[in-house]
Amino acid sequence: MDREKTSVAEKSPPAESAPKKTAKTETDIPRGVIAEWTVTIILLLFGTTTLVQAFVIPTGSMEDTLLVGDHLLVDKLAYAPAGNVSKYILPYSDVKRGDIIVFRYPIDIKQTYVKRAMGVPGDHIRLENKHVYLNGHMLNEPYTVHKTEYIDSYRDNFPSDPNVPLTPPAQAMLEHDVINHEVVVPPGKIFAMGDNRDSSWDSRYWGFVPRENIIGKPLVIYWSYAASTEDLSNPTIGLDHLMDLAQHFFTKTRWKRTLNFIHGYPVQ
Secondary structure, three states: OOOEEOOOEOOOOOEOOOOOOOOOOOOOEEHHHHHHHHHHHHHHHHOOOOOEEEEEOOOOOOOOOOOOOEEEEEEOOOOOOOOOOHHHOOOOOOOOOOOEEEEEOOOOOOOEEEEEEEEOOOOEEEEEOOEEEEOOEEOOOOOOEOOOOOOOOOOOOOOOOOOOOOOHHHHHHHHHOEEOOEEEOOOOEEEEEOOEHHHOOOHHHHOOEEHHHEEEEEEEEEEEEOOOHHHHHOOEEOHHHHHHHHHHHHHHEOOOOOOEEOOOOOOO
16 A cells, blocks of 8 residues: 655755655564554545545644644545546545645655645736735635744745745746736646745745646545654654654544544635
């Protein structure tokens, strides 16, 4: 059973990259071995991995909506193309503003990210002093957090002259998709940002999310455990983490978050 992770390395400016490879020891146990038994029963209830997929949040780019250590089930059929018969049975839909989406990182599709869809094709987006303006009006965003007080010239007043290195797609976005100081989302693309707005490596830095990269939407937090980003980003589970689970499973499990359903927010 595949298990994919979102990966965000938070710094100023934010940078999100693949988890660092660590030396494998004899005590390392593949993370899939531990995850397998945890989700097997749930997966059997929901269907096969073609319907849902297990996913863990190792970084804080979506705080406080999703926390480090939240383990999710992702609905992979939510945005699937509807068939002639299935469209009457399953609740297919297109990506909407405010949806939380799981997708393959456009720069490296081996990585999987989770962000909030802020702009769909045709939308005009800009940021002024941390506030998002969509199609000419300022958004009310109760889901966001800002953990820095200063204003960054690019991050918080976007689009503008970048003050950090950007990926080629982001540079192309600034060159070809900016009209009257606003980014205009082209057909087949989504503009996505993290809810932890000051510490999210998102579309401002690497460009649009291609529609075909979207895997699905988070459905439910089936388990939430207060582990570190380092432990959750590691493709294997080391002895220290196993000992931590054995000793603190009940005290570090966030019981109030367990089995919580995840909902988007109607951004208009």
